[in-house]
Amino acid sequence: MATLKELAARGDKFTGGHRACAGCGATIVARQALLAAGKHPVVAGCATGCLEVVSTIYPYTAWNVPFVHSAFENSAATVSGAEAAYRSLKRQGKVADEIRFIAFGGDGGTYDIGIQSLSGAMERGHNMLYICYDNQAYMNTGIQRSSATPRGGHTTTSPAGKKQPGKLQFRKNLTEIIAAHNIPYVAQSVVGNWSDFTRKVEKALDKGGPAFIDVLQPCRLGWGYPPELTAEIGRLAVETNFWPLYEVEDGKHKLNYTPKERKPITDWLFQQERFRHLKGPEHQGLIDEIQRDVDQRWEALQKRCAL
Amino acid sequence: MSKLVSAQTGNEAMAYAMKQVNPDVVAAYPITPATEIVQIFAQYVADGDVKTEFVAVESEHSAMSACIGSAAAGARTMTGTSSQGLALMYEMCYIAAGLRLPIVMADVNRALSAPINIHCDHSDTMGMRDAGWIHLFSENAQEAYDNMIQAVRIAEHADVQLPTLVTTDGFIISHGMENVEHLADERVQKFIGEYQPQYSILNVGKPITVGALNLQDYYFEHRRALADAQAAALPVIKQIGEEFGKESGRAYGLVEGYQLDDAEYAVVALGSTCGTAKVVIDSLRAKGEKAGLLKIRSFRPFPKDEVVQALKKVKFAAVLDRSDTLGGYGGPVFTEVRSALYGEASKPPVAGFIYGLGGREIDMEMIEELFRLMKSGEVKPDSVQYLGVRE
Numbered sequence: 001m002a003t004l005k006e007l008a009a010r011g012d013k014f015t016g017g018h019r020a021c022a023g024c025g026a027t028i029v030a031r032q033a034l035l036a037a038g039k040h041p042v043v044a045g046c047a048t049g050c051l052e053v054v055s056t057i058y059p060y061t062a063w064n065v066p067f068v069h070s071a072f073e074n075s076a077a078t079v080s081g082a083e084a085a086y087r088s089l090k091r092q093g094k095v096a097d098e099i100r101f102i103a104f105g106g107d108g109g110t111y112d113i114g115i116q117s118l119s120g121a122m123e124r125g126h127n128m129l130y131i132c133y134d135n136q137a138y139m140n141t142g143i144q145r146s147s148a149t150p151r152g153g154h155t156t157t158s159p160a161g162k163k164q165p166g167k168l169q170f171r172k173n174l175t176e177i178i179a180a181h182n183i184p185y186v187a188q189s190v191v192g193n194w195s196d197f198t199r200k201v202e203k204a205l206d207k208g209g210p211a212f213i214d215v216l217q218p219c220r221l222g223w224g225y226p227p228e229l230t231a232e233i234g235r236l237a238v239e240t241n242f243w244p245l246y247e248v249e250d251g252k253h254k255l256n257y258t259p260k261e262r263k264p265i266t267d268w269l270f271q272q273e274r275f276r277h278l279k280g281p282e283h284q285g286l287i288d289e290i291q292r293d294v295d296q297r298w299e300a301l302q303k304r305c306a307l
Numbered sequence: 308m309s310k311l312v313s314a315q316t317g318n319e320a321m322a323y324a325m326k327q328v329n330p331d332v333v334a335a336y337p338i339t340p341a342t343e344i345v346q347i348f349a350q351y352v353a354d355g356d357v358k359t360e361f362v363a364v365e366s367e368h369s370a371m372s373a374c375i376g377s378a379a380a381g382a383r384t385m386t387g388t389s390s391q392g393l394a395l396m397y398e399m400c401y402i403a404a405g406l407r408l409p410i411v412m413a414d415v416n417r418a419l420s421a422p423i424n425i426h427c428d429h430s431d432t433m434g435m436r437d438a439g440w441i442h443l444f445s446e447n448a449q450e451a452y453d454n455m456i457q458a459v460r461i462a463e464h465a466d467v468q469l470p471t472l473v474t475t476d477g478f479i480i481s482h483g484m485e486n487v488e489h490l491a492d493e494r495v496q497k498f499i500g501e502y503q504p505q506y507s508i509l510n511v512g513k514p515i516t517v518g519a520l521n522l523q524d525y526y527f528e529h530r531r532a533l534a535d536a537q538a539a540a541l542p543v544i545k546q547i548g549e550e551f552g553k554e555s556g557r558a559y560g561l562v563e564g565y566q567l568d569d570a571e572y573a574v575v576a577l578g579s580t581c582g583t584a585k586v587v588i589d590s591l592r593a594k595g596e597k598a599g600l601l602k603i604r605s606f607r608p609f610p611k612d613e614v615v616q617a618l619k620k621v622k623f624a625a626v627l628d629r630s631d632t633l634g635g636y637g638g639p640v641f642t643e644v645r646s647a648l649y650g651e652a653s654k655p656p657v658a659g660f661i662y663g664l665g666g667r668e669i670d671m672e673m674i675e676e677l678f679r680l681m682k683s684g685e686v687k688p689d690s691v692q693y694l695g696v697r698e
Contacts, residue, residue: 041511045376052518058525061516066508069518070375070402077369081334081362081376081384086509088331088360088382097511117372120365 001199002036010038018062020054023227025191025217025234026106027051027062029133032194033102034065036201040100043068043082047075047109050140051133073113076121076130079103083126100205101128107148108138110214111174122181122210129204129211132174135219143222147172150242151293152286153274155222160277165286170293178212179248185211187247191218192234196245196256203247216243224273233271240268241298246305253304262298265291311489317448317480320487321387321413321473322347324455326357327495330411331382331502334362334373338392339425340477341415345387367392371399371410378408379517381507383459386410389477390417393431397438403470404439404533406517409462410470412440413455416578416629417477418665426666427477429577430630432606433639439533441471441540442607444577448485450604451475453557456490459499460547466539468505476579476629478666490555498554537608544605561610563602564617566592570599572681573618573655575644576627577603580662580669587674598678603640611647618648621655623681623688629663637661637691645689656688667695 002010013034020027030051034042043066046052052069055062070078079101089095103121105114110132118130137155138144145158151170154160158167179186185204189197197215204211218233220226225233237243240263245256266287269275278287315323322344325333333352335345352361362377364370367388377384388396393414403410418424419431432442441461445451454473462471475481490498506515521529545561552558565581566588567573574584581602591598601617601624603610618624626645628638635642641659648654660677663669673695680686 043380043508043511053520056516056519058519058521061519063516064514066511066514067516067518068376068379068508069516070372070406071398074369074372074399077364077372078376080364080369081332081373081378082380082508083376084332084334084360084362084373085377085380085382085384088358089380089509091360092331092358095509097509099509099511116365117369120369123365124362 001195001202007035007038007198010035013038013042013064014055015062015064017060018055019057020050021221021227023220023230025135025219025230026133027054028191028230029131029215029217030104032197033131033201036198037100037102037205040205041097042100042102045069045075045079045082045103047105047114048072049106049109051104051106053140072109074117075103075105075109075114077117079128080121080124080126083128103128103130105130105132106139107132107134107136107146110134111147111172118178119181122178122183122212126210127208129201129213132214133217134214135217135222136171137222139219139222148174151290152278154277155274165278165283166274175214182251183211184209185247185249187213188216188243188245189213190216190234190238190243190245192231193238193245200247222274225271229271233268236263236268236271239263240265240294242268242294244298244301246301253301253307255301255305265294311491312486313489314484315448315487316482316484317451317475318343318415318482319347320448320452321455321475323489324452325385325413326351327490327492328385328456328459328499329357329496330359330385332360332362332377332384333386334364334370334377335386336364336367336370336388336392338367338389340417340481341387341389341392341413344413367395368399371396371403374410375399375403375406375408378403378410379406380509381504383502384410385412387413389415390419390431394419394434397435400435400438400440400470405529407468407536408470409468411455411458411462412470412472414472414474415477415481416474424665425477427479428629428664428666432472432474433630436607436639439469439537440607441469441544442605443471443473444604444606445473445475445480446579446581446602448475448480448483448487449557451480452487452489453551453555453559456495456498457547457551457559461540461544463502464543467536467543469536469540474578479579494554498551540608541610559604560613561605562613562617563604565600565602567599567601567617569597571597571622572678573599573601573621573624574627574674574677575601575603575624575640577606577629577640580627580629583669583671584674587671587678591675591678596678609643609647614644614647615651615654618655619653623686624655624657625677625681625686626657626659628659628661631661631664641691658686658688659691660694661691662694669695
């Protein structure tokens with residue numbers, strides 16, 4: 001794996017000057033992914049969303065690699081077309097470089113409106129890495145629920161009110177859905193652990209074939225915390241077992257990190273404004289339910305890793 | 308040189324043209340009545356008859372998305388669809404045009420749901436008449452074949468750089484068998500030439516950003532440039548149609564007049580109905596009636612000047628629309644033709660007729676009746692009516 005020193009020497013392929021919020025986690029994902037991919041020539045694509053709108057305001061661009069954006073629900077399909085063109089032109093001797101393809105999308109563009117496009121591209125076996133910057137809501141349109149939003153989370157379309165305590169449903173497990181496509185490489189990573197993410201991007205690109213990394217990405221605006229805590233809140237999601245770091249390589253599950261002592265989920269929840277309404281005894285039952293869900297998912301994952 | 312002729316349906320003719328074009332990428336999804344185009348092409352790929360990378364996507368939305376990625380990567384890119392499939396693509400069709408990507412589409416016209424119907428009308432294509440694509444309508448399988456080859460040149464032309472669709476009428480042309488004359492493979496290749504994309508996202512040494520966000524300060528200029536490209540396509544379509552004529556003996560223009568020079572009464576139409584109208588006109592001419600047809604081949608860009616010129620001397624024109632605008636005044640062809648004529652010093656009165664929705668038959672008697680109505684003065688100028696529907 002590339003060292004920090006080597007990464008620093010590569011030069012940014014996702015540059016500064018973009019319009020993201022202070023403390024934005026999505027731009028950290030893009031920057032670190034392109035640094036990690038740095039030994040290969042890369043073509044990137046992105047779904048409509050925060051990452052795309054902050055980085056490509058005409059006539060400026062933060063992308064120092066070739067970049068394509070077309071719409072919200074089709075980052076995977078669009079990049080699959082570019083990859084197909086590459087294979088065709090490569091076969092005809094019209095392209096010399098050994099290019100890698102990376103598609104980005106938020107959880108809205110990946111878990112929800114773009115899941116068909118993603119599933120199709122993965123099933124077809126395109127040689128591309130899809131990275132979901134998963135901030136658990138539609139942040140670009142002003143914090144609406146997605147199927148990645150955790151139970152109890154306040155968003156503008158799952159608001160905490162007098163009768164309802166935020167989102168009523170548990171989140172979808174997209175990592176396992178994509179793992180069920182039996183592709184060469186699937187992983188979960190997090191903003192706040194650069195070495196885990198760098199290693200996974202490198203591995204995904206080196207393996208070849210379709211690959212998917214779901215990166216939990218704290219959003220200071222949508223989650224409600226001071227901007228300097230982005231990395232810390234990401235790590236806390238791992239320490240509470242809310243977001244285990246693991247990978248599925250050629251169908252084999254492998255846990256990459258086990259906390260020495262699992263922290264209670266409230267340590268993570270109550271760092272964030274979006275769960276603040278759950279403080280207080282009247283919501284203890286819901287907190288217990290959320291904790292049980294975290295523990296059950298962790299146990300299920302451990303079983304899969306033991307196979 | 309002996310002529311290369313074979314009996315083909317419209318779908319076979321379009322797929323065969325795609326084989327001879329031999330594009331770098333085809334991304335497509337099956338839908339009635341265009342399915343055969345995708346099937347036949349998949350067989351060409353399976354048999355190694357083409358160099359194409361075939362992307363068998365999971366929806367039409369992804370078909371056009373993949374075409375956009377492919378064309379942005381500088382690959383000659385084609386697809387085919389119809390009806391609901393085209394409607395699912397609409398969002399991406401606007402984007403393909405806005406990004407100035409010269410994708411070529413075989414578009415088999417079929418009605419839109421609801422009620423669901425698999426037969427011909429032009430509602431699907433008309434639903435994207437403002438998307439920025441070039442629309443070439445075909446009268447028969449021969450024209451579908453010829454148009455597919457010309458579409459590649461038109462779309463990729465430096466002054467144009469626009470996605471281009473070629474229509475056939477569902478089942479009427481797509482499944483009707485005709486004698487179709489082909490050019491030899493090498494002549495097709497020579498005619499379309501090697502594709503030299505101006506930009507490519509595979510040029511990693513010179514990174515570009517495709518699909519940037521345009522705000523109040525640039526969006527309007529880029530949309531204006533799109534309108535200019537449509538205008539620039541008019542002479543290009545004409546010139547390439549003439550060149551194709553030299554190559555094949557079948558020259559094309561933006562419009563085609565049939566017995567129009569001295570015609571007193573004319574019908575204006577798109578697609579396969581023009582063939583029916585020609586037979587009617589022949590029989591009327593034999594009886595000494597001065598009947599004519601204006602066939603519009605390029606609906607986008609709309610050839611305003613040619614239409615005005617062609618209709619200048621007729622006494623009355625009946626404009627046929629195989630789709631409805633629902634709440635507008637007349638079908639899309641009628642509104643375009645009437646708008647083109649408005650303000651001209653020398654112009655005929657026109658009336659609009661909406662016909663043939665969902666594959667409803669239009670026969671020779673109905674067209675003959677239109678000529679009779681125009682001549683007898685029973686059609687009110689500027690009126691719009693439905694033809695062949697039970698009221």
